[in-house]
Amino acid sequence: LSNKTNDEIVPTLLTQHLKVKPVTMLTASRSPGYVASPHSKLQSMIWSNPIRNVFITKKPGTTTTREAMVKFITHLHDSYPEINVIVQPPVISEISNDFKTFPEQNPNHPHVLFTGENEDIVTKTDLMVTLGGDGTILHAVSMFHDMQVPPVLAFSLGTLGFLLPFDFSEHEVVFNQVMNSRAKCLHRTRLECFIVRKNDPKKISKLVSVHAMNDIFLHRGNAPYLAYLDVFIDGEYLTRTTADGIALATPTGSTAYSLSAGGSIVSPLVPSILLTPICPRSLSFRPLILPHSSHVKIRISTKSTYNLENNKINLSIDGRPYDSLDVGDEIHVINETGTIYLNGSELPPEYNSPDLFKRKSKIKYSGIYCVAKTENDWSLGINELLGFNSSFRFKPAKTKNDKPSNCSFEE
Amino acid sequence: LSNKTNDEIVPTLLTQHLKVKPVTMLTASRSPGYVASPHSKLQSMIWSNPIRNVFITKKPGTTTTREAMVKFITHLHDSYPEINVIVQPPVISEISNDFKTFPEQNPNHPHVLFTGENEDIVTKTDLMVTLGGDGTILHAVSMFHDMQVPPVLAFSLGTLGFLLPFDFSEHEVVFNQVMNSRAKCLHRTRLECFIVRKNDPKKISKLVSVHAMNDIFLHRGNAPYLAYLDVFIDGEYLTRTTADGIALATPTGSTAYSLSAGGSIVSPLVPSILLTPICPRSLSFRPLILPHSSHVKIRISTKSTYNLENNKINLSIDGRPYDSLDVGDEIHVINETGTIYLNGSELPPEYNSPDLFKRKSKIKYSGIYCVAKTENDWSLGINELLGFNSSFRFKPAKTKNDKPSNCSFEE
């Protein structure tokens, strides 16, 4: 099923209890409104039109998430017959034999799952549900580029994540709150990255844009030489760094790679772009927190004596290898609602594509709205997950089994 | 003159060329409008009513600044006879013998300077001019607490400053631009600090508020014991730190003490509050960048065995010792336009003083508008002043005299 092209997906009865239909049949996605309140860091998510299409993704290949997915779909079908469940084709193959009964409120009809190409799924999704860890959320959100991201309801199974998911045991209660506009969301910004190739005559045609929830980074990877990177802010030269690489992160990503490289922890509510060097050959490169409206350009530079062919630098988006860049190539990073036409920008006029701006105007709510547990999720997260400011343990361990957390080592 | 109380200042002819008048004679201060532009990080400063009262401060006691002040006043009197110059009483004593001629456009009248108590000066100032370094600006701005700060036009004399002053040689040109609404300003936020004493029955009566342009910090000072500080964000406990102290900084202050303690460099345009520990006894305390709307409470805690009397912790505002705190005392820090009545706050209702809010509503433009040289001042500053990301110097020095900057040592 997974390799079928979209128009091949026709309603099919896979088993006695499971039928698949093309996602293209569904009505277009609709989004909730988000209402801020003066006393809250979160925004209320209000559905003036009820949720109809729920897209569920999961971490591939573990029994726990597969079972959770079946449980969650069954719950939706049993309790919310009006809701259409969307999954990706590989998931259907994985779970097709797991439905042994008919939906409760619809005893004579099989379970129905909608599926299709990613590019169709994204146009139909009202709400996205993820089952897995941080990687699952990052991956699911990455499907929605150049368009509005539906609200994200994330569940973890066994392991916690820093993107602050709910425990799966709460799925019934939480989904009910979301349905009834009683859920609150934390807003997270995204970054957008354009690659401009040095040797591209018609630059505009190749203007590729990718979106990052965590970070965009350049790294020397396996290369035995250092990366030489020229950094420009709003069209003005800032510095040249000789380093393993450089990370541009959202506040969300401040606890990911940027943290490992020595960056500060930034609340998701601080509108900003983090510029954190990775192992720079300088004593005086301190991580920078730039305005949200910044246009950051990084150009692959070189020491003249280097062989140009060898000087490839890897670009990764949210930790996934994306492309490799040559000397003279550039990345341009802005926040998702930003524009690269700031005062003083050196970007040539041919980039001033009308498409670029038409697209932007379509998006009402930029960034990512994540259903949140409490006002305090973030503080709890840095305390409980990152072990922030652990005090030195000058109290003796009570019992032999009361080991520090890093003693989890077993041969 | 400096010790005279306000009502004693009567118009006095100090020398043939200099007359002093009470500042109270002047009309009340008026402020410009600030207009943002989509393509600029700066805001245009527009005077719908022309500037009349200019308050000039200077670093005390150096010949260079004294001479510059006389030159600047002379220029104003010569070229802008409609402008009233305000100075503090000690300045008058310092410069009274330095006026040897009459103003050009007013050849038969002596130079006139207005003076008085600080609390009167602040109500009359349309524009503030500082002559000196960062400390001079910090000190001048600190006079304006609980009220709108007039725009700041800063000049340096010989030494540069990170608050990015103009060189004094440009004073005529720059002042003319300011007068003619052709100057642009960088907006900097301020923090506000309330002290709440543990053993104060009527807490509200003692609610003191001070404003910081750089930072508010608690430090053990000379004490041979560590500070134990409990940190709460928006009323929720975050962490207890055992440390030399803790700094809460504005983005402006990110390059001051916070930097020395290991904090990131934050652009003044990122609305945020920096929480940077000072020498904490923890491997895992990383500097935090909190939302601008945060309410940070810090309570002096203690190890039970300590003698309470000895456990004083020093509070400093913009580097000046302000007060010392005892175990159980608290500071509450918010941004100047913020409120401490956020969701979940533990602050008792009696703090909810109506005065507090009446004051706030008076301020139209909070923070500090500093006349800026270029869009790029900040990047230039971190490069040129802080030596940001200096690359290793693997080129030989051209001449013997081409020494690295830290070799400025002389016996």
Add this chain to the structure above:
Amino acid sequence: LSNKTNDEIVPTLLTQHLKVKPVTMLTASRSPGYVASPHSKLQSMIWSNPIRNVFITKKPGTTTTREAMVKFITHLHDSYPEINVIVQPPVISEISNDFKTFPEQNPNHPHVLFTGENEDIVTKTDLMVTLGGDGTILHAVSMFHDMQVPPVLAFSLGTLGFLLPFDFSEHEVVFNQVMNSRAKCLHRTRLECFIVRKNDPKKISKLVSVHAMNDIFLHRGNAPYLAYLDVFIDGEYLTRTTADGIALATPTGSTAYSLSAGGSIVSPLVPSILLTPICPRSLSFRPLILPHSSHVKIRISTKSTYNLENNKINLSIDGRPYDSLDVGDEIHVINETGTIYLNGSELPPEYNSPDLFKRKSKIKYSGIYCVAKTENDWSLGINELLGFNSSFRFKPAKTKNDKPSNCSFEE
């Protein structure tokens, strides 16, 4: 008793069960030999002459340590009647009523405690036992300056310490091992600090030397200005630092103040001197690890405009305020067996005091030999006490009570 001068201490029966005698009655201290082994990081402590005089110190004022002390003394008197127990006068006052029985092996004689002036105690001590935390050890060791430190057997009571004490519950077994030359020791180096006053005509007369187990630091303390310190290594100018201060630490002290200021963790077995700046106004001051044989000179410098009187800098030794220094004053720091007459040293010849060298030659084993639990104490310590390299806790807490260690906060 505590205020009596030495010659006033005459044998006195304090209670029916406790007699006090002057420490001066005892024979001079003798030290063990220390034998290294190729396969061990520790050294065997061999007593060719059996231990006779045991000096016991404790953390002042807590019931737990008082009770432990009485228990320990009773055990020694019961099991090792040949051993003389030495305590300081205040301890006698504290515990005098706690002996309710006669020693087991000497049923008709009271318990005997030896006491006297510190300067007499140190000349009689064969072995030092401490009951308390790191501070107790630091303080006890500091009594032995300019002379050999007796081996240290440290016990903790309830709280752990980074100087790696034994748990008090093991005191009988461990003391027996020490007595029978079956204990092993970790060797820790000490630093020595000389103060040289600028305005001291006969410098040699005032040459004060103090010894540090952890660190020697200079700090601005309460001063609202920064410290300007010129650093010289082996007589050559290294750098001028503008900072809160500077710490010179032993490897033992690498986990004390130096760690909080950002220093690396250095094994006690690495012969070296750590130079760690405290909140320096520089992006590029990295902690330095200098050779053990280094001669570090730090001179209090000044910006010319400062008022000299105000520019006092505090000197602390192992965390205790020691003295305050003026502009032009210097400290000279070397390892305890080092000499300040290295090549190129600028120290004037008059310091070349014969006394200095005579003293040195007396010391056979420099530094501090601490009875150790296992080869691995240090690694265990950084893991268990400092929470070194705690991994992020992405496993859910098993029970409600399984809180992270920094949630120990209680109102």
Add this chain to the structure above:
Amino acid sequence: LSNKTNDEIVPTLLTQHLKVKPVTMLTASRSPGYVASPHSKLQSMIWSNPIRNVFITKKPGTTTTREAMVKFITHLHDSYPEINVIVQPPVISEISNDFKTFPEQNPNHPHVLFTGENEDIVTKTDLMVTLGGDGTILHAVSMFHDMQVPPVLAFSLGTLGFLLPFDFSEHEVVFNQVMNSRAKCLHRTRLECFIVRKNDPKKISKLVSVHAMNDIFLHRGNAPYLAYLDVFIDGEYLTRTTADGIALATPTGSTAYSLSAGGSIVSPLVPSILLTPICPRSLSFRPLILPHSSHVKIRISTKSTYNLENNKINLSIDGRPYDSLDVGDEIHVINETGTIYLNGSELPPEYNSPDLFKRKSKIKYSGIYCVAKTENDWSLGINELLGFNSSFRFKPAKTKNDKPSNCSFEE
């Protein structure tokens, strides 16, 4: 010539002025004695038998180094006819046409160069001369593994290096000092790395040993997953790190990769091994300075869910890619004179190869003796080359051209 095997190198007249002979003709290398002095950080290099065989290496492919090499060889042949000059085959091809005259003291004979396989060159070299930067020295020294390294005399050409070379303009004077036993050397230690494969039945046969002057590091390279590394010290488990990688460095290497990753600067005279994590996913991993005698074992670990095939980790020695490791593989790192059979080691007995120890016993002087300029080279280096503790530049630039060093950017 470069591809010829050793026995093919026969005396050949390449040009009228240049003859090549096989290095195997030369007598075996002999080494100087090194004499320490109490007042010096350097050691005098004493040649009881005069230097005969000088091996000269250079950075490949630049005109400047080629010309310098010819100049240096010509000087040796002109002034020291008894000295045999050794070069590698590719160098001969490069410079063969550059000799236009006969040697001064030997006017009728061509210049003679000795060459051959690296494994023969290393057995004949009395003194090694390098022309180029740090990389040239690292590479030259790496030829000498498992044997004594000849003294290194390094010259730089235009660019400075942190391994503190002489300027080439001084080559005549300096070489003369070396010849006449008037030169002093800085001693630098090396690390040795053994790779042990998990799935190697006869582990001993594959026991590979490589030597590092700077560092040995493991890195995830291009992999999109993190490295999981278990670290053991002296056979005891220390910690598991999840990171980009880990660096084990000599004090010499403390200013190379370790510095970029946040490590302290360690004097080459501090006998120690640095363990510095590279971008670890932990807030509390602080660089460690371990005893010189440590045996550090690192095992590639894995999260159980990972695909083993993908989990390759790259090993680099002095920055050169060396090998890639699989899950379960280990590296064992010790100092060059150390042994991996420390107390508690888990290394199986079959590693206890007699060869291993036979080799060790051959080396009289381990590590690398580098001819040094002054006692103070190291302090000068961190100041002048690394820009250590640069103070903030609050003095205005004198002229427009007086730009900070990081403004070297040109489009």
